[in-house]
Amino acid sequence: MPIYEYQCHACKKEFEALVLGKDTPVCPSCSSPDLSRLMSKCGFVSKSTGPGGESQVTASSASSACTSCSAGSCASCGMG
Ligand SMILES: [Zn+2]
Numbered sequence: 001m002p003i004y005e006y007q008c009h010a011c012k013k014e015f016e017a018l019v020l021g022k023d024t025p026v027c028p029s030c031s032s033p034d035l036s037r038l039m040s041k042c043g044f045v046s047k048s049t050g051p052g053g054e055s056q057v058t059a060s061s062a063s064s065a066c067t068s069c070s071a072g073s074c075a076s077c078g079m080g
Pocket of ligand 1: 008009
């Protein structure tokens with residue numbers, strides 16, 4: 001249920017309204033359609049992810065390692 005919280009610009013009244021489709025509510029106090037929408041308590045929850053957005057980098061020694069063995073250099077396997 002899309003329940004939004006509004007504040008009337010005219011009389012500053014805050015109220016919640018159920019909004020269906022493109023219906024726009026009016027102030028229940030003064031019937032003004034000049035409203036600003038506030039964050040709803042129960043309409044939706046927006047949760048931001050933590051800082052960083054870490055991506056795990058796999059440590060690789062492939063740049064210096066022999067392709068046919070897991071050694072750090074080719075000195076142990078005789079290639080190159
Ligand atoms: Zn009002």
